[in-house]
Amino acid sequence: MSQEFTESELEAYLDEALSPDEMATIESELRADPELGERLAVINGRRDAGIHTIGEIWRRHRLSCPNREQLGSYLLEALDQEQSAYCRFHIEEVGCRFCNANLHDLRMQQEEADDVAASRRTKYFQSSAGYLRGK
Numbered sequence: 001m002s003q004e005f006t007e008s009e010l011e012a013y014l015d016e017a018l019s020p021d022e023m024a025t026i027e028s029e030l031r032a033d034p035e036l037g038e039r040l041a042v043i044n045g046r047r048d049a050g051i052h053t054i055g056e057i058w059r060r061h062r063l064s065c066p067n068r069e070q071l072g073s074y075l076l077e078a079l080d081q082e083q084s085a086y087c088r089f090h091i092e093e094v095g096c097r098f099c100n101a102n103l104h105d106l107r108m109q110q111e112e113a114d115d116v117a118a119s120r121r122t123k124y125f126q127s128s129a130g131y132l133r134g135k
Contacts, residue, residue: 003029005036010043011056019095062098066090071102075110 074087
């Protein structure tokens with residue numbers, strides 16, 4: 001017997017807004033249940049016709065997601081307590097894949113910037129070492 005999914009779950013699947021485990025579960029069920037594929041086709045048809053639910057619009061436009069600047073401030077711990085708590089909830093509890101990807105990218109940029117700054121300091125030191133005299 002196949003698992004029953006809600007319309008909301010299927011819409012989130014189409015938007016790739018579910019966790020990897022949930023996405024894999026639906027994909028597995030799709031292979032085994034042709035009726036599930038038909039339900040997804042109906043949802044896609046409704047979307048193509050321009051008929052949308054409020055929840056679908058909310059998810060598609062990521063209205064609950066912090067913007068990249070807010071995520072950067074969250075990473076730098078520069079947000080006030082309330083905003084920081086919301087970002088933490090959105091990233092850790094909701095598990096928004098879009099925001100997690102953005103946060104990962106920001107972390108990588110920060111690490112690269114740290115590496116570049118350290119390399120620059122080393123080059124400055126090495127280039128000026130001959131100019132320093134012991135007293």
